[in-house]
Amino acid sequence: MNAFEIIGGKPLKGEIVPQGAKNEALQILSAVLLTEEKITISNIPDIKDVNKLIELLGSLGVIVNRLNKDTYEFEAKEINIDYFASDDFKQKGGGLRGSIMIVGPLLARFGKAAIPKPGGDKIGRRRLDTHFLGFEKLGAKFVYDAENHFFNVDATALKGAFLLLDEASVTGTANIVMAAVLAEGTTTIYNAACEPYLQQLCKMLNRMGAKITGIGSNLLTIEGVKKLGGTAHRMLPDMIEIGSFIGLAAMTGSEITIKDVCYNELGMIPSVFARLGVKMELRGDDIFIPAQSSYEIDTFIDGSILTISDAPWPGFTPDLLSIVLVTAIQAKGNVLIHQKMFESRLFFVDKLIDMGAQIILCDPHRATVIGLNKQTQLRGISMSSPDIRAGVSLLIAALSAQGKSTIFNIDQIERGYQDIEERLKTLGADIKRVDVLPSGH
Incomplete structure (x- = not known):
């Protein structure tokens, strides 16, 4: 069985080109x-x-x-x-x-x-x-x-x-x-x-x-x-990949340029990550994300906790809610993630909690994330990927975590992300594919 072995906690740097959608x-x-x-x-x-x-x-x-x-x-x-x-x-x-x-x-x-x-x-x-x-x-x-x-x-x-x-x-x-x-x-x-x-x-x-x-x-x-x-x-570049790389840059404190993003087709994706405190700059049709030592979640105007939820386009895509949830783990502040469209997409948070994330799963549709503000690093664990988007969310968490993580069932990730291991390596990620027995996860 194929798995990814990741040594996390290292900042990444470089350029990455999103795949076709x-x-x-x-x-x-x-x-x-x-x-x-x-x-x-x-x-x-x-x-x-x-x-x-x-x-x-x-x-x-x-x-x-x-x-x-x-x-x-x-x-x-x-x-x-x-x-x-x-x-x-x-x-x-x-x-x-x-x-x-x-x-x-x-x-x-x-x-x-x-x-x-x-x-x-x-x-x-x-x-x-x-x-x-x-x-x-x-x-x-x-x-x-x-x-x-x-x-x-x-x-x-x-x-x-x-x-x-x-x-x-x-x-x-x-x-x-x-x-x-x-x-x-x-x-x-x-x-x-x-x-x-x-x-x-x-x-x-x-x-x-x-x-x-x-x-x-x-x-x-x-x-x-x-x-x-x-x-x-x-075909357009994959907006879910683009959002995933924005989250990856924030979580790992990395300086990353995402190339040729067709920015005008991204809708509210950049603004949602901006509300999490992620800084980014449009350079031509590239998104440049500077290395940030911390990022702070916005609140609503009355000071209440921000809610990020999915909705049909031009609302925020449900495919990026798991990425937003992971990105919020190391932010300063709190956010409620409300997944309206699918009833079990948040069930992977138990693995993030095992890594040290502060998350309350309210019900199958809602989770509250209490940001760690990079005061505590996540710890590496062994885990299994339940679906494409959760798999990449766990991958992002593993790259930001201290120590070694192993992700099983990576077929799920590879259903949606092309050459992900090689492309992350070019940014400096310590990730390798291993053939392992799926015991103990």
Whole structure:
């Protein structure tokens, strides 16, 4: 079993380039199924979840050419629809939560799709209702095969409709948009997600010949077209990585420059870290974070304890709450972290408490962090990563801690972060991959 062994407590220094956005990749890659023409996509992160989806596209019959480390060319000329019935598909599709994203494009272009019940993070329930309710409104019929855990969807004639989404789901909105671009008539999606990644998808589809208006708002209007053509697309840098590196710099007292961040697409991420007291400077399109010996959490105007919570975009992304929580451990002051969207994403705090953090877990959604103000260092321990974001939060804690930490289950981290060990080493981190027996953690 692979694990990371980390000797912490050392300040880091240098430049780091964020990878392409994982959450954008899963949508953009699925969109190649909407046309038989070539699509070139660059800045693709080399991570497990994305590579699994590329492999799945290849198994479906998409011609995949890797032009260089982060650029691929896709040509979905002939798709093998019978592949859905295979055990191979059940295995590949079931092991990847993002596999749900191929349903919309396949329905749009071929009128049918199937998907095994997806896997993914253990961070609480993630309903797929938004996807399927949307497809149904457009005229699709689906049957859940409980025995084989398969969703079978039939949509021989999709027609535009008015949709009011039950939640502003990013993947749900993306999937419905991809189904609607080739549907007959006009589709209106209200309470649509409007994350930068979804805006990227809509802009790409428009370059392919789709007619989508309202991009960047929660009201999208899609006029169906007969067919789509090829295009080239470059993905945004991963905003979750950028936030993770801001937190890392603060926790370890390091001077770090995060390169090419597409600052205008980061929303309120920089301002939330600024409220924790983290200083940063925009230099061109790079974020420079100076080494800070201490940083102080802001309060509300009336002096009460600051609350940081997640919300649909342009609110603060839930994927960074665990990073904010870890960053607050060594701040001066207190903060309440309120994770509204997922009910078990804060369950990793017991490991941080074992390291010496002062955290009160109020309930599955809320934790109060009492900052140590760098008066006491965390201590290294052995621990296991429960999900992608918690895994990186524990990694940041370990890099700031005194002594040796071992993190097991690093597959979870590597599902979302490309070459993380090598990139941290270039900053001076003492981290190495070891093969260990997972006893005692």
